[in-house]
Amino acid sequence: MLIKIAFRNILRNRRRSAITLLVIVFGAVGLILFGGYKAHTFYSLRESTIRTRLGHLQIFAKGYSTSESQKPMAYALDDVASLRRQVERDPRVKMTAAEVTLMGLVSNGEKSETFIGTAVEPEKDRVMKSQRMLSGSELSNNEPDSAILGAGLAKSMHVKAGDYVTLMTTTVTGSLNAMDVRVAGIFTIGVKEFDDRAIKMPIAGAQMLLQTKKVEKLLVFLNNTDDTAAVRESLSRSLHGVEFKDWSELATFYHQVVALYNGIFGFLGLIVFAIVIFSVANTIMMSVFERTREIGTLMAIGTTRARLWRMFLAEGFSIGLIGCVLGLASGVALAILINHGNVMLPPPPGYTRGYPLEIMLSASVLVPAAVIAIVTATLSSIAPAFRASRLKIVDALGHI
């Protein structure tokens, strides 16, 4: 009955209700678009970070993370082949890739620069697509003494594909080593600071430089990101002498972006929230004012304060409900329109290329928008409800 009266009262002043609904719908649409953009950004960033860089899990030799050794590969994986076999037995695992990171000097005969190198399995690296080749070709298993250079580093070294550079590092025992490598190609990863220092080479070549047969880590890629925790759990039970890190522990940039966006959109959401509350509260308050005599009558014939409260809260709730439904419909429609519209956005912080605007319409985006629409509208009716319940019957009855 309360809802019936509430709805009828909403229909009483069509224009005013329409405007109020518009505010709520605006708020809901804003939440959906902002939230969907945010969700999509998080999802894309997460998946691209995992698939092109970190993998879902990383396996190290036990002791790796606590090691403070100045020598490279103090804690490294021994029998990669057998470790790999064991890991790939799990049907949730898509592929594994071994990696070694190393640092040293790269010299073109006239000057040296420090480099940060990632040694990879060329065929796995191709699947990962972590870099975009600007010239030359990708790494190949056939040429262990080759490397691809980041664009900035290649420029600083004045080399192009086909030229030779010398890589110098210390071996795992601390001795010096140097190796001439052919520049197979030049790449960019999209981040300038990285391109200025980065080198990628086949693992076999790095192992020659470092004088080792071991490998620093094994990356594990899953078919489904949601399986990460479960697979980690199962692998840690079946494998010994190793330790794990999952992508979330390693994806610091991702977490920073999440925190930043959550902060920004949280703040925006608060503003939207405030606007909706004031707007709806104002509307219902006007309604209370116009219905003063009616409220007086209701109280005279025995309506309690509590019941009056419920009446106005029901009105707030009802308008919130309508606003929620309309808002969801509009928000979803608008999002679908945008997704098909291929709007290009500028590059995010640290990257060099833009990407298309996409709104993700998941439950985690739509449900909060719906709930917030209804809750804010209901909360907006608190002040008016209070006012109504405090009216003096006689004064109210005498009101125009």
Add this chain to the structure above:
Amino acid sequence: MTALVKLTDVSKTYRLGDVRVRALGGIDLTIDKGDFIALAGPSGSGKTTLLNLIGCIDKPDSGRIVIDSVDVTAVPLHRLASLRRDTLGFIFQTFNLIPVLTAYENVEYPLLLSGVPRRERSERVHRWLAQVGLADQEKQRPDQLSGGQRQRVAIARAMVVNPKLVLADEPTANLDSDTAGHILDLLAELNTKTGVTFVFSTHDASVIERAERVVRLRDGHITNIEVTRERVA
């Protein structure tokens, strides 16, 4: 003759800005069950104030009011809601129906407040709508009804709770003389048939002449109480 309402030395003062207006001073009054009383006087005499006090929608500044053996003087107004709901009925000059509700729903409303079950509600509402002659108009909204029809709905609403006392503030002031006459006939009929006590506040002579007792007020005091006709016991 059992006393339904007893007022003892009741006073009420209003504040209008900086001015204090003494609306009622030292009122003593007894209303018996089954009475059909008019509170009469010019505007400013305090008749509306007196009606409001009896109706428990206003509080006296001093004195004592007992309604149906309940001393309502010390109870805060909002706690008297259930008393108003079950024991009293109100009829207003401006009808005061809920515009978004149909005639049926307007009459039904007080029963919803008391939690009366559906079947009984339906039975009572239909009976009272029939009693006031509006059985065919139950689905109409107030803006689709004439003034007289609206007041009938209001009467049905007041009566549907089986009240002991009905308070009517200038019930015919907004009606033409013909309709007013019909309404008064209806009220008198109800008083006779059901034994419900009626108290009017009015300055209309035609209303006054229908009353059994007339309490004359002037400047907040009762000047005299006339008995205009004997009750048909």
Add this chain to the structure above:
Amino acid sequence: MRRRILFLLILILVQKLHAAENPAAILAKVDAYRNPLTSFSIDVDVTSIAPDGKHESAKYRVLGRGSDKSIVEFVAPATDKGKFLLMLRDAMWIYIPSASRPIRISPLQRLLGQASNGDVARTNFTIDYNPTAIAEEGDAWVLELYAKDPAVAYNHVRLWVDKKTSEPLRADFYVVSGKLIKRATYSEYGVMNGRRAVTAVEIDDLLKPGNRTIMRYANLAQRDNPEKMFTKDALGKW
């Protein structure tokens, strides 16, 4: 009779060869020319020459103990004056007056600049290397030296030594992959602390052809450098 003379000649020849080609003895003499004293101080004048002919000079005072502890005091240019380097076998520290603490330099960073040349100049062949072969090349013995320890910076050294005096002439330094990284030429000899010793070494950086460093030594003196001097906490405090 003729057979016996032949036999004796061969014996003498072999003995002479054998005596001459005792690599360990040769190495010991080589090191004596290069790093004569165990606990010492010495002035080093370093000139770096770039391929375009540009010269840069620096002066240092080195206090050493044994083959693997030394403190290098920066004397010139004025911008470097007051800095100190502590060079140990496994670690290197730099002390700069404006910083409150000495900074550790990683093995890789040691590759940069003059620190690598200092390492080359101070290599102790006897302690760190095994001579595995010896050959002749004109007036010089050519020794193949291989590092005893896999932690030694240069895995392999080819050393040219004067046959008569056992003075080192030249040393080529190779890394594990076999790549030739530096070449040291012992270009000048003189008398220091009453003995004949190497007074100048020219080091070529073969990764950057045309880059040459000339290190000149003077004022070699015996000095008592206690062990406790060669710690990072002592660095810069005196």
